[in-house]
Amino acid sequence: MTQPVDITTAAADAPLPVAADEPVRRRPGVPAWLTNPLTLRLLSLAVVLALWQLIGRNQPYSLSSPSAIATAGWHDFAGEVVPAFRDTLWGFFLGFLVCIVVGVPFGLLMARLRVLELALVPYVSALYATPRLAIIPVLILWLGISFKLRLAVTIVSGLFPILLNTYIGGKEVDRNLIEVGTAFAAGRARILKTIVFPGSLPYVFAGIRIGLGRALIGIIVAEIETSVVGVGNLISVDAQSLHIADMWVPIICLGIFSIGCSVLLKRSERWATMPWTRTLGEVPWLSRR
Helix, strand or coil, rough: CCCCCCCCHHHHHHHCCCCCCCCCCCCCCHHHHHHHHHHHHHHHHHHHHHHHHHHHHHCCCCCCHHHHHHHHHHHHHHHHHHHHHHHHHHHHHHHHHHHHHHEEEEEEEHHHHHHHHHHHHHHHCCCCCCCCHHHHHHHHHHHCCCCHHHHHHHHHHHHHHHHHHHHHHHHHHHHHHHHHHHHEEEEHHHHHHHHHHHHHHHHHHHHHHHHHHHHHHHHHHHHHHHHCCCHHHHHHHHHHCCHHHHHHHHHHHHHHHHHHHHHHHHHHHHHHHHHHHHCCCCCCCCCCC
Protein backbone atom coordinates (compact mmCIF):
# COMPACT_ATOMS: atom_id res chain seq x y z
CA MET A 1 0.00 0.00 0.00
CA THR A 2 1.40 3.39 -0.96
CA GLN A 3 2.16 5.98 1.69
CA PRO A 4 -0.13 9.00 2.13
CA VAL A 5 1.18 12.04 0.31
CA ASP A 6 -0.17 15.57 0.31
CA ILE A 7 1.15 17.31 -2.82
CA THR A 8 1.11 20.75 -1.20
CA THR A 9 3.24 19.65 1.75
CA ALA A 10 5.16 16.70 0.33
CA ALA A 11 8.55 18.33 0.86
CA ALA A 12 7.80 19.36 4.44
CA ASP A 13 6.38 15.95 5.39
CA ALA A 14 9.05 13.86 3.67
CA PRO A 15 10.80 11.40 6.04
CA LEU A 16 14.19 12.40 7.36
CA PRO A 17 17.21 10.36 6.25
CA VAL A 18 18.00 9.51 9.88
CA ALA A 19 15.34 8.38 12.34
CA ALA A 20 14.77 10.91 15.10
CA ASP A 21 15.68 8.57 17.98
CA GLU A 22 18.58 6.74 16.37
CA PRO A 23 22.19 7.84 16.86
CA VAL A 24 24.16 9.13 13.90
CA ARG A 25 26.63 6.62 12.44
CA ARG A 26 29.89 7.23 14.24
CA ARG A 27 33.14 7.50 12.29
CA PRO A 28 36.48 6.39 13.75
CA GLY A 29 37.95 9.02 16.06
CA VAL A 30 34.63 10.83 16.67
CA PRO A 31 33.55 10.85 20.35
CA ALA A 32 30.41 8.82 21.07
CA TRP A 33 28.65 11.76 22.73
CA LEU A 34 28.78 13.70 19.45
CA THR A 35 26.55 11.10 17.78
CA ASN A 36 23.78 11.38 20.36
CA PRO A 37 20.66 13.02 18.78
CA LEU A 38 19.91 15.07 21.91
CA THR A 39 23.48 16.38 22.05
CA LEU A 40 23.37 17.40 18.39
CA ARG A 41 20.05 19.19 18.88
CA LEU A 42 21.37 21.08 21.91
CA LEU A 43 24.54 22.07 20.06
CA SER A 44 22.50 23.27 17.10
CA LEU A 45 20.27 25.31 19.41
CA ALA A 46 23.29 26.83 21.15
CA VAL A 47 24.83 27.88 17.84
CA VAL A 48 21.57 29.43 16.62
CA LEU A 49 21.07 31.35 19.89
CA ALA A 50 24.67 32.57 19.89
CA LEU A 51 24.44 33.86 16.31
CA TRP A 52 21.04 35.42 17.02
CA GLN A 53 22.42 37.18 20.11
CA LEU A 54 25.46 38.42 18.19
CA ILE A 55 23.45 39.77 15.26
CA GLY A 56 20.32 40.92 17.06
CA ARG A 57 21.78 42.84 19.99
CA ASN A 58 22.39 45.86 17.72
CA GLN A 59 18.98 45.60 16.00
CA PRO A 60 16.39 45.92 18.81
CA TYR A 61 13.68 47.31 16.50
CA SER A 62 13.94 44.70 13.75
CA LEU A 63 15.34 41.45 15.13
CA SER A 64 15.93 41.74 18.90
CA SER A 65 18.05 39.16 20.76
CA PRO A 66 17.47 36.03 22.90
CA SER A 67 18.48 37.86 26.08
CA ALA A 68 15.96 40.66 25.43
CA ILE A 69 13.27 38.11 24.52
CA ALA A 70 13.94 36.16 27.72
CA THR A 71 13.59 39.38 29.76
CA ALA A 72 10.36 40.26 27.97
CA GLY A 73 9.03 36.74 28.53
CA TRP A 74 9.79 36.96 32.25
CA HIS A 75 7.73 40.15 32.55
CA ASP A 76 4.92 39.39 30.08
CA PHE A 77 4.33 35.64 30.21
CA ALA A 78 1.86 35.45 33.10
CA GLY A 79 0.15 38.78 32.47
CA GLU A 80 -0.23 38.81 28.68
CA VAL A 81 0.88 35.60 26.98
CA VAL A 82 -1.04 33.11 29.14
CA PRO A 83 -4.42 34.92 28.82
CA ALA A 84 -3.88 35.28 25.06
CA PHE A 85 -3.09 31.58 24.70
CA ARG A 86 -6.15 30.68 26.76
CA ASP A 87 -8.39 32.56 24.31
CA THR A 88 -6.64 31.12 21.25
CA LEU A 89 -6.43 27.51 22.39
CA TRP A 90 -10.09 27.39 23.40
CA GLY A 91 -11.15 28.21 19.84
CA PHE A 92 -8.38 26.07 18.32
CA PHE A 93 -9.11 22.87 20.25
CA LEU A 94 -12.87 23.20 19.78
CA GLY A 95 -12.50 23.82 16.03
CA PHE A 96 -9.91 21.07 15.56
CA LEU A 97 -12.12 18.59 17.42
CA VAL A 98 -14.92 19.41 14.97
CA CYS A 99 -12.47 18.86 12.08
CA ILE A 100 -11.62 15.36 13.30
CA VAL A 101 -15.17 14.35 14.24
CA VAL A 102 -16.52 15.48 10.85
CA GLY A 103 -13.53 14.86 8.57
CA VAL A 104 -12.68 11.25 9.43
CA PRO A 105 -16.21 9.73 9.14
CA PHE A 106 -17.09 11.71 6.02
CA GLY A 107 -13.76 10.81 4.41
CA LEU A 108 -14.40 7.12 4.99
CA LEU A 109 -17.97 7.39 3.71
CA MET A 110 -16.79 9.19 0.58
CA ALA A 111 -14.32 6.36 -0.02
CA ARG A 112 -16.98 3.66 0.33
CA LEU A 113 -20.12 5.27 -1.14
CA ARG A 114 -19.81 6.09 -4.84
CA VAL A 115 -22.77 8.49 -4.83
CA LEU A 116 -21.29 10.52 -1.96
CA GLU A 117 -17.87 10.50 -3.62
CA LEU A 118 -19.20 11.88 -6.91
CA ALA A 119 -21.28 14.51 -5.14
CA LEU A 120 -18.68 15.88 -2.70
CA VAL A 121 -15.15 15.35 -4.03
CA PRO A 122 -15.20 18.34 -6.47
CA TYR A 123 -16.33 20.74 -3.73
CA VAL A 124 -13.92 19.35 -1.14
CA SER A 125 -11.01 19.61 -3.58
CA ALA A 126 -11.94 23.19 -4.54
CA LEU A 127 -12.27 24.34 -0.92
CA TYR A 128 -9.03 22.58 0.00
CA ALA A 129 -7.15 24.61 -2.61
CA THR A 130 -8.85 27.94 -1.82
CA PRO A 131 -6.64 30.35 0.20
CA ARG A 132 -8.06 30.96 3.68
CA LEU A 133 -7.51 34.72 3.41
CA ALA A 134 -9.99 34.77 0.53
CA ILE A 135 -12.67 33.20 2.72
CA ILE A 136 -12.25 35.43 5.79
CA PRO A 137 -14.11 38.47 4.31
CA VAL A 138 -17.06 36.23 3.46
CA LEU A 139 -17.08 34.74 6.95
CA ILE A 140 -16.97 38.23 8.45
CA LEU A 141 -20.13 39.13 6.53
CA TRP A 142 -21.86 35.98 7.77
CA LEU A 143 -20.59 35.76 11.36
CA GLY A 144 -19.29 39.20 12.27
CA ILE A 145 -16.11 39.79 14.27
CA SER A 146 -16.63 37.30 17.08
CA PHE A 147 -15.56 33.97 18.51
CA LYS A 148 -17.71 32.27 15.87
CA LEU A 149 -15.50 33.75 13.14
CA ARG A 150 -12.28 32.36 14.66
CA LEU A 151 -13.94 29.00 15.17
CA ALA A 152 -15.17 28.93 11.57
CA VAL A 153 -11.75 29.84 10.13
CA THR A 154 -10.16 27.08 12.24
CA ILE A 155 -12.66 24.52 10.93
CA VAL A 156 -12.36 25.62 7.31
CA SER A 157 -8.56 25.51 7.55
CA GLY A 158 -8.20 22.14 9.25
CA LEU A 159 -11.16 20.13 7.96
CA PHE A 160 -10.27 19.52 4.32
CA PRO A 161 -6.75 18.04 4.77
CA ILE A 162 -8.23 15.50 7.20
CA LEU A 163 -11.19 14.81 4.92
CA LEU A 164 -9.12 14.33 1.76
CA ASN A 165 -6.37 12.22 3.35
CA THR A 166 -8.96 9.96 5.01
CA TYR A 167 -10.78 9.63 1.70
CA ILE A 168 -7.55 8.68 -0.10
CA GLY A 169 -6.73 6.20 2.67
CA GLY A 170 -10.12 4.56 2.32
CA LYS A 171 -9.60 4.20 -1.42
CA GLU A 172 -6.12 2.69 -0.96
CA VAL A 173 -7.19 -0.14 1.37
CA ASP A 174 -6.29 -3.54 -0.10
CA ARG A 175 -9.35 -4.71 -2.03
CA ASN A 176 -8.45 -8.34 -1.34
CA LEU A 177 -9.10 -7.74 2.35
CA ILE A 178 -12.48 -6.21 1.57
CA GLU A 179 -13.35 -9.19 -0.64
CA VAL A 180 -12.40 -11.57 2.18
CA GLY A 181 -14.69 -9.67 4.53
CA THR A 182 -17.49 -9.84 1.98
CA ALA A 183 -16.88 -13.59 1.50
CA PHE A 184 -17.37 -14.10 5.24
CA ALA A 185 -20.73 -12.28 5.05
CA ALA A 186 -19.55 -9.12 6.79
CA GLY A 187 -21.85 -6.16 6.25
CA ARG A 188 -20.80 -2.72 5.03
CA ALA A 189 -20.67 -1.29 8.53
CA ARG A 190 -18.50 -4.14 9.82
CA ILE A 191 -16.14 -3.93 6.84
CA LEU A 192 -15.84 -0.19 7.40
CA LYS A 193 -15.09 -0.68 11.10
CA THR A 194 -12.75 -3.67 10.98
CA ILE A 195 -10.99 -3.34 7.59
CA VAL A 196 -11.30 0.10 6.00
CA PHE A 197 -10.79 2.25 9.09
CA PRO A 198 -7.74 0.34 10.47
CA GLY A 199 -6.23 0.23 6.98
CA SER A 200 -6.71 3.98 6.59
CA LEU A 201 -5.10 4.98 9.91
CA PRO A 202 -1.71 6.05 8.43
CA TYR A 203 -3.56 8.37 6.05
CA VAL A 204 -5.87 9.60 8.82
CA PHE A 205 -2.92 10.58 11.01
CA ALA A 206 -1.18 12.20 8.03
CA GLY A 207 -4.29 14.31 7.47
CA ILE A 208 -4.54 15.17 11.17
CA ARG A 209 -0.91 16.35 11.24
CA ILE A 210 -1.43 18.55 8.19
CA GLY A 211 -4.80 19.76 9.48
CA LEU A 212 -3.30 20.64 12.85
CA GLY A 213 -0.80 23.03 11.30
CA ARG A 214 -3.36 24.58 8.97
CA ALA A 215 -5.94 25.01 11.74
CA LEU A 216 -3.38 26.72 13.98
CA ILE A 217 -2.33 29.02 11.14
CA GLY A 218 -6.00 29.74 10.41
CA ILE A 219 -6.93 30.89 13.89
CA ILE A 220 -3.77 33.02 14.23
CA VAL A 221 -4.46 34.72 10.89
CA ALA A 222 -8.07 35.32 11.89
CA GLU A 223 -6.94 36.92 15.15
CA ILE A 224 -4.37 39.10 13.39
CA GLU A 225 -6.95 40.29 10.86
CA THR A 226 -10.06 40.74 12.98
CA SER A 227 -9.70 39.92 16.67
CA VAL A 228 -9.07 42.00 19.79
CA VAL A 229 -8.00 38.95 21.82
CA GLY A 230 -5.75 35.94 21.39
CA VAL A 231 -2.16 35.28 20.37
CA GLY A 232 -2.58 36.69 16.87
CA ASN A 233 -3.84 39.99 18.24
CA LEU A 234 -0.98 40.10 20.78
CA ILE A 235 1.61 39.57 18.03
CA SER A 236 -0.02 42.23 15.85
CA VAL A 237 -0.16 44.83 18.65
CA ASP A 238 3.47 44.26 19.67
CA ALA A 239 4.64 44.47 16.05
CA GLN A 240 2.76 47.73 15.44
CA SER A 241 4.23 49.17 18.66
CA LEU A 242 7.76 48.03 17.67
CA HIS A 243 7.99 45.93 20.84
CA ILE A 244 9.96 43.32 18.93
CA ALA A 245 11.23 41.38 21.95
CA ASP A 246 7.69 41.15 23.33
CA MET A 247 6.42 40.05 19.90
CA TRP A 248 8.83 37.09 19.80
CA VAL A 249 7.58 35.65 23.10
CA PRO A 250 4.18 34.39 21.83
CA ILE A 251 5.77 33.34 18.51
CA ILE A 252 8.28 31.12 20.31
CA CYS A 253 5.53 29.75 22.55
CA LEU A 254 3.53 28.85 19.42
CA GLY A 255 6.54 26.98 18.05
CA ILE A 256 6.97 25.02 21.28
CA PHE A 257 3.25 24.23 21.34
CA SER A 258 3.38 22.98 17.73
CA ILE A 259 6.36 20.74 18.46
CA GLY A 260 4.56 19.28 21.48
CA CYS A 261 1.44 18.54 19.42
CA SER A 262 3.55 16.92 16.70
CA VAL A 263 5.28 14.64 19.22
CA LEU A 264 1.95 13.60 20.75
CA LEU A 265 0.49 12.84 17.32
CA LYS A 266 3.49 10.74 16.27
CA ARG A 267 3.37 8.70 19.46
CA SER A 268 -0.41 8.32 19.15
CA GLU A 269 0.01 7.12 15.57
CA ARG A 270 2.60 4.56 16.62
CA TRP A 271 0.35 3.37 19.43
CA ALA A 272 -2.68 3.07 17.12
CA THR A 273 -1.03 1.58 14.02
CA MET A 274 1.60 -0.65 15.65
CA PRO A 275 -0.20 -2.48 18.47
CA TRP A 276 2.60 -5.05 18.73
CA THR A 277 4.88 -2.32 20.13
CA ARG A 278 2.60 -1.57 23.08
CA THR A 279 3.40 -2.63 26.61
CA LEU A 280 0.91 -3.32 29.39
CA GLY A 281 -0.61 -0.10 30.64
CA GLU A 282 1.06 2.01 27.99
CA VAL A 283 -0.66 5.20 26.83
CA PRO A 284 0.39 7.00 23.64
CA TRP A 285 1.44 10.34 25.14
CA LEU A 286 3.66 8.73 27.82
CA SER A 287 5.41 6.15 25.67
CA ARG A 288 9.06 6.86 24.95
CA ARG A 289 9.39 4.13 22.33
